[in-house]
Amino acid sequence: MDDLALAARGGERVTxxxxxxxxxxxxxxxxxxxxxxxxxxxxxxxxxxxxxxxxSVGSVVGADTVRGGYPGYVAGATFxxxxxxxxxRVSSVYAxxxxxxxxxxxxxxxxxxxxxxxxLVVGADAAPKxxxxxxxxDRPDDPDWLRFRVLGATNPAYFGLYARRRMAVxxxxxxxxxxxxxKNAASGALNEYARYRKPVTADEVAASAVVADPLRLxxxxxxxxxxxxxxxxxxxxxxxHGAPDPVRVxxxxxxxxxxxxxxxxxxxxxxxxxAAVAPAGRTFRASIARAAYEEAGIGPEDVSLAEVYDLxxxxxxxxxxxxxxxxxxxxxxxxxxxxxxxxGRVPVNSSGGLASFGEAVPAQAIAQVxxxxxxxxxxxxxxxxxxxxxxxxxxxxxxGHGSSVIAVx
Amino acid sequence: MSxxxxxxxxxxxxxxGEGFRLLGTRCSACAAVFFPRExxxxxxxxxxxxxxxxxxxxxxxxxxxxxxxxxxPPEPYVSDxxxxxxxxxxxxxxxxxxxxxxxxxxxxxVHVDDLEVGMEVEVVPGVLHEDGETxxxxxxWRPVGASA
Numbered sequence: 001m002d003d004l005a006l007a008a009r010g011g012e013r014v015t016x017x018x019x020x021x022x023x024x025x026x027x028x029x030x031x032x033x034x035x036x037x038x039x040x041x042x043x044x045x046x047x048x049x050x051x052x053x054x055x056s057v058g059s060v061v062g063a064d065t066v067r068g069g070y071p072g073y074v075a076g077a078t079f080x081x082x083x084x085x086x087x088x089r090v091s092s093v094y095a096x097x098x099x100x101x102x103x104x105x106x107x108x109x110x111x112x113x114x115x116x117x118x119x120l121v122v123g124a125d126a127a128p129k130x131x132x133x134x135x136x137x138d139r140p141d142d143p144d145w146l147r148f149r150v151l152g153a154t155n156p157a158y159f160g161l162y163a164r165r166r167m168a169v170x171x172x173x174x175x176x177x178x179x180x181x182x183k184n185a186a187s188g189a190l191n192e193y194a195r196y197r198k199p200v201t202a203d204e205v206a207a208s209a210v211v212a213d214p215l216r217l218x219x220x221x222x223x224x225x226x227x228x229x230x231x232x233x234x235x236x237x238x239x240x241h242g243a244p245d246p247v248r249v250x251x252x253x254x255x256x257x258x259x260x261x262x263x264x265x266x267x268x269x270x271x272x273x274x275a276a277v278a279p280a281g282r283t284f285r286a287s288i289a290r291a292a293y294e295e296a297g298i299g300p301e302d303v304s305l306a307e308v309y310d311l312x313x314x315x316x317x318x319x320x321x322x323x324x325x326x327x328x329x330x331x332x333x334x335x336x337x338x339x340x341x342x343x344g345r346v347p348v349n350s351s352g353g354l355a356s357f358g359e360a361v362p363a364q365a366i367a368q369v370x371x372x373x374x375x376x377x378x379x380x381x382x383x384x385x386x387x388x389x390x391x392x393x394x395x396x397x398x399x400g401h402g403s404s405v406i407a408v409x
Numbered sequence: 410m411s412x413x414x415x416x417x418x419x420x421x422x423x424x425x426g427e428g429f430r431l432l433g434t435r436c437s438a439c440a441a442v443f444f445p446r447e448x449x450x451x452x453x454x455x456x457x458x459x460x461x462x463x464x465x466x467x468x469x470x471x472x473x474x475x476x477x478x479x480x481x482p483p484e485p486y487v488s489d490x491x492x493x494x495x496x497x498x499x500x501x502x503x504x505x506x507x508x509x510x511x512x513x514x515x516x517x518x519v520h521v522d523d524l525e526v527g528m529e530v531e532v533v534p535g536v537l538h539e540d541g542e543t544x545x546x547x548x549x550w551r552p553v554g555a556s557a
Binding site for chain 1: 417418436439440441442443444445452453454455473474475476477478479480482483484485486487488497499501506507508509510511512513514521525526527537547
């Protein structure tokens, strides 16, 4: 697909592209070490992949972790120091699960504004065992603290609510949800960076313990240690660097909801009221992808593959609909038709997804773009999506953070 | 020893029995309703801003969805680690007049098998937990017609 073809579809809003020169990860798992170590491994891998010396990087952007103490809140500087101070411009960003997209957005903005030629983006986390929990203290002004204090509503509780709602409204079944896990585990088994590398059967999903009705342990993603990094550059730098045809980031959506937000989202105890103002025609999640498509000047019909935030199996089906890969309520049918499986029309989570990786919050949105990069280069090995030209990622961070990246080649 | 009854969050609910209500606020300028309550600024971006007055929410609504917690949630949820964990049910309820969904725990004894999406439920006073001096009170959702 070339720019003219895109323009012919009404793509007047191509705002400029940046090159993905390098992608790197630290394997995901439970390693028991600090996030800085993981991030530096991923950063060095991305720099080596790009063939760029760290000392020639003009800016470093860190996606923060709230679990590493003060160094986690200033992740950009933490990684720069660990790699060796070299004077680069620094930023640190936080947007919960969307932090990685904010980091990519910051890097891209700096490149397009001419403030930096080459930017290193890094996200890494060392996750706790069990449920994510809020920061300590007595803090009734924090919705995240309140939902635990008043309701005991863990993240899987919200996933369970969404899943049950889909079953009631769209007729989804537990078997549909299990098939998402089966699909993603099969892909994850082929990914050297994934934490879980064993195929899973539908019977194994059904036999796992219920965590938050109707979802079982194998419907819900784990929390992991892990890291991902990207080296982004201007197209001009890429050409001078001997990469005339790199993977390019064409759009980064970091939108917020519009009032009234009528879908119950973590960590809220209630939705906005739609009594005074009619809600927009599309939900927040759908608006995240819509903004990315508009910025890239493409539509869902152009997408070769997608990486979506499968916090739960049921949520992956929701993303199919919110990305426009199928109509509302048709997610399970799209799955059963094989469209989103390897070899299908639009494979989803060819990396194995969160089902195979687990959540490493600041790294995940970056890891999604690493997978797109390898796929669009034709370098994804046994996971390769044939003829991949356009990839989209989708993700959502607590407190109203949209995250979607479109990469092309 | 008698314990003091204290709401887990101040000013989120009031009353007893049939008179029990969740308390939101309503903007005097645009009529937007908020729960949890907004007491300082109206969050409607198209509103110039009006006074926010306390507004009791509808007692009854329809189940939007439900789930349960089979494992002990982390703090600040309070539970006795010495006792076996007893799962509780969570219900998200759609209030027709307010056009919003409000989450809450189900009344004790209400399990996911007792519920269906679209079922009518009502808000009732409940107890979240008790400690030495205090009974911490909250709101519960309960199917209409179910006994207390």
